[in-house]
Every structure is written in C-alpha cells, then in structure tokens.
Amino acid sequence: MRQTLDFLLNDWLRVEQLNTRARFAEHSAETYGAVLDLAEKLAREKFAPYNRLADQQEPHFDGERVHLPEPTHAAMRAYAESGLLAASQDEAWGGMQLPCVIEMAAQSFISKASVAMSGYAMLTQGNANLLMAHGSARQREVFARREFEGRWFGTMCLSEPQAGSSLSDIATRAEPDGADFEQDPLGPRYRLRGHKMWISGGEHEMSENIVHLVLAKIPGPDGQLVPGTRGISLFIVPKQIVDASGELSGERNDVVLAGLNHKLGYRGTSNCLLNFGEGRFTPGGRAGAVGYLVGRPGEGLKCMFHMMNEARIGVGLGAVMLGYAGYEASLEYARQRPQGRAMTAAGKDAASPQRPIIEHADVKRMLLAQKSYVEGGLALALFCARLVDELHTAEPEAAAEAGRLLEVLTPIAKSWPSEWCLEANSLAIQVLGGYGYTRDFPVEQYWRDNRLNMIHEGTHGIQGLDLLGRKVVMEGGRALLTLAGRINKSIEAALQRPGLSELAHGLAAALARLGRATKDAWASGQPEEALANATPYLQAFGHVVLAWIWLELALAVEGVDSDFAQGKRAAARYFHAYELPKIEAWLAVVSRREALCREMQDAWY
Template sequence: MLSRRDLDFLLYEWLDVESLTTRERFADHSRETFDAFLDVSQQIAERDFAPHNRKNDLNEPTFDGDRVTIIPEVSHALRVFAESGLLGATMDAEHGGLQLPHVVQRACFLWFQAANTATSAYAMLTGGNAHLLLAHGTQDQIRRYVHPMLEGRFTGTMCLSEPQAGSSLSDVTTRAVPQGDGLYEVTGGKMWISGGDHELSENIIHLVLARVAGAPAGVKGLSLFIVPKRDLETGERNGVTLAGLNHKMGYRGTTNTVLAFDGARAELVGEEGRGLQYMFHMMNEARIGVGSGAVALGYTGYLHALDYARERLQGRPVDAKDPAAPPVPIINHADVRRMLLASKSYVEGGLALMLYCAKLLDEPSAEHDLLLDTLTPIVKAWPSQWCRLADDHAIQIHGGYGYTREYPVEQFYRDNRLNSIHEGTDGIQALDLLGRKVTQKGGAGLGLLLDRIRATAQKSDLGAPVLAACDRLAATTAKVWASGDPAKALANATAYLDAAGHLVIAWMWLEQSIAAGDRPGDFYDGKRIAAKYFVTHELPRIGPMLDLLDSGDTLLLDLEDAWLG
C-alpha cells in the first residue's frame, strides 16, 4: 500500500521529525512512540481496512426509504480505528487527544487512505468536524459533540453544497430561524454530503451553512450551525431526512447523500455571519486530506504496478536475435520503465509535499501560516491530477488485465478520479491560487514560497533549472496581473496552477536528493534518479504553460458557446 522505508526517510532523514520532541507540546513523545503509531496504523490498515476495500466497492450502500445498509466490515474497521486513539491523535490531551505531531498523524492516516479510501473518509470527515468545533465551539459544545466523536460514538459531516448552488456558496438558500431560546430551526436541502446518513454511529453531527433571516446576500450572510441527526436528549430524529443516495464511480463505500432539513433544531457556532470563515477551518483540512488521499491511491497503484511489472513475462529486448528466447519481465521494456519512473516521481514527490505541509502546522508561526495558506490549493489539486496519472499508468502497465476487476488498479483509478472534484474542483483551486493566494498581502505568500524554493535550489547540483523556473513564475505572475483585469488574468488560471504545482514538486525532489546525499544503496539511488527525472523530464512542462499565460491569451474568454456545437 505504501513504503514504510520511504516514510521513515521523509520523516526522520529529511524532516527530522524527532526534533519536534524538544517542543513542550510533544515532550511526552519520542522516536519510539512515533514508530509505534506508524506500526499500529499499518497493522490496522492491513488487517481491518484493506480486506474489505473491494467488497466495499462492489456492495455500495443501499437505502430502502428508511435505513441505509452498509457492509458490516465498515463499522468494525471504524470501531477499531476509534479505539486506537488515532481520531484525536493531534488534539489536546485535555480533550482526550494524544498531542501527536500533525506530520506523524498525516503519515499514519495515509495508511488508511491507501488501504480503503471509502471507509477512511468517515474518519477523515469526523476528525475535521471535531477540529472545527475545538477551534470555534464553546466548551459545552466541545463536551457534548467532540468528546463523543473521539470515543467513536458520533461521526461528523460538512454540509455546504446545495442542488441549485453546487460550489457557488454565495447562492446557498438554506434558512435558519432563531427560536428565542438560543437555538435555531434550519430548513433547506443539501447535496453531495459524504457520510450524511448511515447506522455506523449513535449520531451524526452535521455542520451546516445556512442564512439567518435578514442576513445579507452572498457569503457574508452565511452562518454555521450544529445540526445533529438525532436529538441528544431524546434520541429522536431531529428534522434531518435522507432524500436519497448518490451513486458515484468511486468512493462507493462512502454514503453520498441528498439531505432535507425541515425545521431541524440547531446550535449556532460562534457568531452569525461568520459561518464561511469558520467552515474554512474544516474545508482547508479536508482539502489537504483529499490531496493526501490522492497521493495514497496513486502510491498504492504505483506499487501494484511495480510488482506486476517485475513478475509479468512478455516480449523480448528490442535487440534480441532469437525469437525462441524466453520472454523477459516487462519492467525491462523502456516504455514500462518510463511509466514507473514517472509514477514514482509523482507519488513520492506528492507524499513529500503532504508531510512538509503537515510539519508546518507543528511549528506554528505567521510565516508558516502564510506558506501553508499559499500551498493549500496546490496540495489539494496537484496530487488529484498527477497522482491519478500514476493510477492511469498502473492500468496501462497491467495491459488488458488493468481494466478488469480481477486486478485492483481500475478501482484505484476510479476512486482517485473523484479527488479532482472533492472539496473544490481543480478549477476552483486554480482561481484561489492565482486570484487570491499569490496576490494577497502584496504577494508576500508567493514571495515566501519562491524564497524557500530558491534557498534549496542554490544547494543542489540540479538547482539551475529550478532557479530559472522561480524567476519565470514570478515574472509571469506580475505580467498576468499587469492589466488589472481579473477576467483576463484568471482566464488561464488552470495552466498557472499546473505550472506552480510542478515547480513545488521539483522543489520537493531537490529537498529529497539533498537529504539522500551520496549515501549508497538502491533506495538512495532511486531518490537521486527520480529527482533528476522530475527536473529534466517533468519541470520543462511548465515552459509552454507560462508562455500561454505570458501571451495574455483570451481564447477562452472570446469563445462563444454556440461554437461548441
């Protein structure tokens, strides 16, 4: 599913995660406790999550008009996960958490995402819900909602999208009416709510964006509410009805729901009108979680393809003279090696980025907050595209077997395809990066990111092309915004996201090659060759992307819908 050797290299030989134990928050931990959590995560993932991954896919949840039915293995796996303490791994000890560094928790959770992304999604959403309430809820709300989540009794969701609005949260119409007793009644419909209904827990805690009567239009009029599926006192349904299940091409084991709220009793989180601000706490965590899931699925697809390529005998070397010579493993063929090396560069580069960003949370500062904010669109979108390509390569390497259900790689691809849509499409992330993140605070976030990349590149013998790419991205950013016309500047935002993402992954590979140094062995040779590959074969892709942006091309703005047929 994953490579423990790679995780150990990234955590201990590159990021020096052990040094975090000198911080007061992590003083009770050590290399031994970190390894113990990694060990137990791998064990639970392999024993309780991976075995029902295919069954989850073939037997997706059903709804009979009253109850949702899910295969029993899902409930068992989530119960084991909750009992391990990993759900509250990074939370404060006073709330039952383990105060584990985010970077170690991220490495642990990747095992579950690689083993069974559908089952792990329930845990990811519940953790994000709990983190939001810890940050913005009252102590009483934390006691009544977060503590049962950490015990595995409650699960959580995020309810943003609506059928008519999709990703356009300005158009949310769900209403909340004050009842005079400190509570509200929420009425409206929500769509695409993962984990929105099931019988896996005693209760489901929905975090719902809604508009209080009289609130202004747009996102500034949104407030955030806690809406439990069942009343905490009586256990009766709380005006939340499952209107139906959506059936997806991947993540089939995660219920994806249409929910109707009809006078559901709700508690306000924080202040009215600040709902989207609070929700971003969970949204950004979910975006990083989606990126991590894309890495995990790409990584396991790559490892399956690697094993298959070493075992599958087919064909002969191009210079073979004897047609009766025995066939060779397909890994000996240059095009198979191309796909494997490309996949390795994507998934190991993506994994490095996930762990790097997680460690930023463990060393909080204004600078690290700004850097993580700038990187978040890339963290979400780049793996969703390029680690999915690793799964595409895995299918190709398996040949005809790759798209049959007898092999798991076709499921990895289908599961991974959803990640480009979850938590904001790639296009939305592109608009966020170019339209907001690189321009805010006078471009300070982009400047900080490029400074970090340049500092690494100056220490590497592969650094020259990366330094040149930094200069180009900075110049292109300035040129794109020179006109002051947002529509024109953002017309090719997706190309900008792709270019910036490839530059960031090149940086991650320089970091890994420096950490590998000149140490001998196949593992370190593999790091060095993958770094060289990415810089020499992948980084040049950004040239045409930046040329397009520099040109000020407006083809997409000028395009008439009638011309599309």
C-alpha cells in the first residue's frame, strides 16, 4: 500500500507543489514521509494487533460505566500523543500545519488497521474543526484546544429515534437558561431536553470529558418549535460541566446513556442512545442539560454541515481502507492456496501438481476488481483532500474552482467507496471461499465493518438526492460543468497517447451520456419525477468519476515499464472494460424518468 500511496501523493497529486505556499513552507518531502512513517508505525503497533479484539469484546454497559478493551484506551492515548489529532492546525494550536492531503494519507493507515477504533479520533477531530470554523474565540480555546490535545473527545448528535435522517423533524428542545443566559463566557447558555440516537463515541471513559455537538430547536415566543430545518440550532453540550477557563467543575451534566446499540460491525466504537435533560443529574441545581450556542440561532444545520461533509469524506476513506485490507488479505491467500490444475492435457493428470488459485482467470478477475475499487477509491479520497488544500490556500480563482469540485464530489467520495469497496470485501470472501466465511480469517470482519458505511453520515439514497437534486443543478449546473471541464482535459491528454486513446474515447462517450441523463431527469421540471431514480444516477456518476480517476492514473504511469506501472494500467483497463459499461443500465431509467418505484403501491407488495 505504501508504494501506491507515495505514487498518488508524489507522482499524481504533486504534493510538493504545496510547499511553495506560505502555510506549508516549512515542509518538505522528508517531513511528509516522516508523518506517514509515524502513522504507519502507530497503526501497525497500536491498532492492527487489537482490531479483532475490539470486535469480539464490544463495548458493554454495567449500569454505571461503558467498558472498552484496554488496548483501545492505549491506542487512543498513543494517537493523541502523536499529535495527529491537530496535524493540519496552526502551530499556535499545537498543530503541524500539514496539508489536508497528507493528514488524510496518514489517517489511511489508521483506518486500515482498525476503522472502528479510529472512529473516536475522526469524530474528535471533526468536532474540533467545526468549532474552529464556527465557534467563538472562547469556545475554540476551551473545547477545541483540549480536543486537539486528546484530553477531551468529541461526538456529533444529529439523529433522533423518531426522526432518523429527517433532521427537520428533530424534537430536542433548547431553552434559555435564566435571564442572564446570554452573558455566559462560553456562549449563550441553554438547557436541552430530548433524545439522540446512533451517537458514535457517545459514552466511554477514555478522556476527561466528551464534547457533544447537538442539534436542537429553540422554541418560539409561543413555546412551539419552528418546523423544518430553519429552526435548528447547534449547541456544545459537555459530559462534564466546565468553568469559563475550561477547568472541570466536578459536576456531571445531565447527559445520560440510555443504552448501547449492538451492531453487525464497527463493534469497536461505542454507539449510543443518549438522553438529554431527563433529570438524573441537575447541574447548577436545575434540570436540563447545559449547552452553549454555536454560531447564530437557526443556523445549526449550516454549521453542522462543516463536520458532516468532513465526516463524509472520512467515511469514504474508511470504506476504502476496509476494502484495501480485504484486498491485501485475499491477494496473499490467492498466492499461497493451491487448488485445481491447468486446462491442458497435462492438467488432466490428477498426479500433476495443483497450482495457486491466483493463476485461475476468474480469481484474477476478482482480484483485479478489488484493485480497481480500492486503489481508485483511495485516489478519489486523496484528490478531495487535495481540493481542500486548494480551497484554503490557492489563489481566489483556483480556490473557487476547488470549492465547486468539492461540492459535486463529496456525495461521490462518501457513497462510491461505501458501495464498491464493500463489494471488494465481498469478493475477498469469495476468493477465500469457505474459509472467507469463517472467523479464522479477517475478511468477514472487514465486510461487516464496511456494511455500515452505506448508511451513516447520510445514506446512499440521501447522497443521491443531494447530488441530483442540489449539486448538479446549483448555479445553473456550474459545478458539474467545472468537473466536466477537468475530465475533458484528461481525455484530451489521453487522446495523444496511442495506448490510452481507446479509454479516452470510452470516457468521453460516458461523460456525454451522463450529461444527457442529467438534462433528461429534469426535463419535466418536476422534482418528484427527476429524483425518483437518484440512486442509479449516483451510481453512474460515481463510475464516470472513477473511470476518469483511472485514466488520470494511467497517464501518470505512461511510459514507465515496471510491474507496479503494469498493475496500474491493468486496473485502469479493467475498470473501463468491465465497470464503465454498467452506467447505461443505470442512466436509462434516469433518462426516461422511470415511474415504477414512485408509483408502486404499498398493497402491491
């Protein structure tokens, strides 16, 4: 994996070009390499050896405390001590001022070693990053700084039992805490009451405190909650009450674990139902969980999208690395497992030696599919991270272009790896055969862990609605046109290379087909008709993007004669030959605005 990672960073994304910018001027190839070495060592020594243990000894609640295996505590201590939680932050905040693309490359090792254990870090980092963007100076100093130091951990509390993904229907209330509620140094102080579901990292004892970022609604003058998303505000709700300087008061906030969710996978991450303001604890002598407003009232969802979008790319990376782990395990197995003989006259002799299964064409197909999914998915995640660096440090025109590309690619960065790197894990099980279905080998756990990624941080259906309903039509389709312009530049370059012209022609046709389908979907102007087939559109869009990524990677190894380069070319050819043709079936229903699914009646089932 390291060779592929170095190739993507250095030969394709040209990360050394970032060092010409003031923010990254202190860095070099050597410092980037040292960070990757650190992450790789941490993953190898503190996370990977205990991934199975974290799965087998899932979090349990004894009525007072949530228990996790000690190696999880040790791994998170080591992660905090490494400084990686603040890797991209300013030096004044204890950070290294690393580019986002290097930070994500480092995270890839941790996610591959144990995606469930690494979830605590991803949530804490995303929580603190949101506060750096939208919190007050005091909130950043008290809460974000301690999260970057690893003293406090963080969560995001969005869903509710009755609302699920429909955030407009949340019912958690936040009411001003006294007449002087606006005078608290930590921000306007409210009391929250309600229930939050599916809260990863919601209860544990690995840190001094847990910083919950909670979506809730502030009642209007009539005491009623404002319907829809415009009534949602965002609050910091710490597990332990703190004073204005950030010191723990010794008083517990009214945030109580109602129960743990026991999952198919991701068992190493505690996942909780939390009750806010049920009265078990009474901070300040009053009922209700103390929370501090972040930003302005009614802008909670806008603020939370900062963490949600970051988490979506992080979820995509986690899905990639689970797929990568399965690919490597099945590749090793295929090289060692003897079974069957050649389809020749000599092979019919039962006395002749069996050959490794990697020599069978169908096993090669499955391994090539995995390679194309996981290496393409890793390239996509790192490309998005590189866009984040452009957004924040490039000249205004280039930064604006990066922002548009991020808008349209974020649903793909989350959804495509979640679906196709899960398929990579399924193929890994298939390569191992019956052994793959047992717990004697790790691939079954990789599949179980990966199955969650199509659900959390916005389900597949939600990503499709976001892509077709918002991203490709916003500003008159400007983001889509920006992406198409980038793809066409790659096509033009590939057309000049005889070995790549066939791939270029195929991608050009696919891009044109996607454009026609986008127009066809909205031809009637009726959202219900256009969006009924948003998920097939999402699948096709993702495959076009990945075909472009693979054309880019093929261009990057053009003229290189090595096994490594040959492998990249083979994966590119595989994706274009076996995967890209699938888009026609997906886009056909989009273009004709197929009505079957939206017209289906309950009674017909």
